Amino acid sequence: MAKKKTIIYLCDNCGYETPKWLGKCPNCGEWNTFREFNPNSGKNSGVSGEGKLESEPVAIGKIKSSDLPRFKTDFSEFNRVLGGGIVPGSLVLIGGDPGIGKSTLLLQISLHLQSKGKKVLYVSGEESAAQIKMRAERMSTSADDFLVYSETDLELIMSAIDRVKPDYLIVDSIQTMQIGDINGLAGSVSQVRETTAVLMRLAKSQKIATFIVGHVTKEGNIAGPRMLEHMVDTVLYFEGEKHHSFRLLRAVKNRFGSTNEIGVFEMSSTGLSEVENPSQLFLEERLADAAGSAVVVSMEGTRPILAEVQCLITPTVFGNARRTTSGLEYNRVALLMAVLEKRTGLLLQNQDAYFKSTGGLKLDEPAIDLAVAISIVSSYYDSATKVTDCFVGEIGLAGELRRVSRIEDRIKEAEKLGFTRIFIPANNDTQALIKASKSIQVVGAKTLTEVVKKVFPNAR
DSSP: OOOOOOOEEEETTTOOEESSOOSBOTTTOOBSOEEEEOTTTTTTOOOTTOSOOOOOOOOGGGSOOOOOOOBOOSOHHHHHHHTSSBOTTOEEEEEEOTTSSHHHHHHHHHHHHHHTTOOEEEEESSSOHHHHHHHHHTSSOOOTTOEEEEOOBHHHHHHHHHHHOOSEEEEEOGGGOBOTTSSSOTTSHHHHHHHHHHHHHHHHHHTOEEEEEEOBOTTSSBSSOTHHHHHSSEEEEEEOOTTSSEEEEEEEEETTSOSSOEEEEEEETTEEEEOSOHHHHHHTTOOTTOTTEEEEEEEETTEEEEEEEEEEEEEOSSSSOOEEEESBOHHHHHHHHHHHHHHTOOOOTTEEEEEEEGGGOOBOSGGGHHHHHHHHHHHHHTOOOOTTEEEOOEEOTTSBEEOOSOHHHHHHHHHHTTOOEEEEETTSOOHHHHHHOSSSEEEEESBHHHHHHHHOTTOO
16 A cells, blocks of 8 residues: 655645645745645654543533633733733733834733732743843842743643643743654744644643744734634734834734723833823824824724824925825825815825824724824915814715714813814714813814814915
8 A cells, every 4th residue: 555645735824734835825825835744743742731621512501601710910001902811721922023022021921920929930942041030130020939941842841831830821932932743943834833732722721821922024924824823812912113112012813802902011121111191102292383293082992092193295306296104004195185185175196295103103093084184284284283183083085074983082082181172073973072071172074174174264
C-alpha cells in the first residue's frame, strides 16, 4: 500500500488549508503565504493541558442564565474595554505596534492583581527576569511575591503552571512560544496555531484567565494565521503614536461585552496612567481664534468624547487638487467636499485640502460629518468658529442633516465641558433636551446650508 501523505499547507494570512502548495491563496488573495504543516506531528507531544474537556450536551432550558463572574482591576478603563472586568477562563489577545506599551500594561495589571491576593504567573519569551524586574521598579505598584518565568518552551511552561497553579497567566509573546515536537520555528503558522490551542484548552479547563501578546504586521494586523483571532475570546488593540504620550485600548472582538469601547491611557516614566476625562485631553491645546477648526462630540462605545477636527484649505499649485487625511476616512471627506460644492456654492475643486483629527484619535462615525463640513467652510472663508460651539450630525447627499444616536449623552458631555451652543439635526427629539439644558443652547437644523448661515453670518 502507498504511504498515506499527511503534509498539508496553511496560509500564513488567513489559515486556509490545501493539500498542495499554491502561489496565491484562493481565500484571502495573498501571494507566497503557504507554509508546510504536518498535522500529525504534535499528537504525542506530551504537553500537559491538552486533554479534552469533559462535558455533556445539555438542554438550553436547563441552563441557568446568570451574569459571568468578573474581577475588576485597578484600571477602570481596562475593565470597561473588557466589558466590566476579567472573566475567569477567558483567553485575551493583545496586539499593537512595537514599543507601544503592551508589556507595560500587562505588567502593571499583573502587579495590581498580585497586590489583591491573586496569584499571577508572568511568562516572557522576549525579556529576562532581570529586565522585567527593572521595569517593575519604575512603577509605583510592587509585589515581592510576583512570579516571573522567562521561558519559550511550552512544555516547561505547562509544568510550571501545574506546580504554581496561578489564577492569571500572562504570555509575552505568543510568537516566541514553541513546542518541541511541532514542525517549524517559533512564530511559524504551525507553532502559533498549536501553542494557542494548548493555552486555550488550559484556560477553559482550569479556569485560568490568560492574556497573550501578539506581534503585528506592517499593515497593523496581528501576525500569524488569521485563525488566531478566531480562537481567542477577546482581541484588543493597543494603539497610539510614539510621538504622543497617550494610548488607546480598543476591542475588536469581545465575547463578554461590547466591541465599541475604548480605554484611554497616558504613558509616563513610571508606566501607564488612566485618563478619566479624555475630552479635556483632546481639546486642551486648541487655539481660540483658529480658522478651520471645529469640535465634534463623538461616541466611542458608550462614552461621548469631544474631539477637534482641523482643516486647511489652500489654492492648488498643480492641475489636480490634493486631499490628505489623518484620523479621518478619505472617502467621507471627499463626499462632504462634493456636497459643499453642490449645496453651498463653495468652489473647492481648485483647492488643496488637508484634514486632521488632533491627538491621533480616529473618527469614523457618521455623526462627525457636520463638524468636518464646518471646518472646511471655516478654512475656506478664513473665519474662525466660536470656541464654545460644537457640532453633531450626519450629512446626506442632498445636504440634509440626519438624526444621530445617543444625542442626550452628547449634549450632556458638551455642557459639562463648558460649551454654550451645540448644533444638532432637527429630526432628533430635542424639546425635552432644550428644556433640561440650562447652560447650553441646543440648535436644531434641517440642512447644512442652514448651519453655515448661522455660524458664518458675515461670510462672503
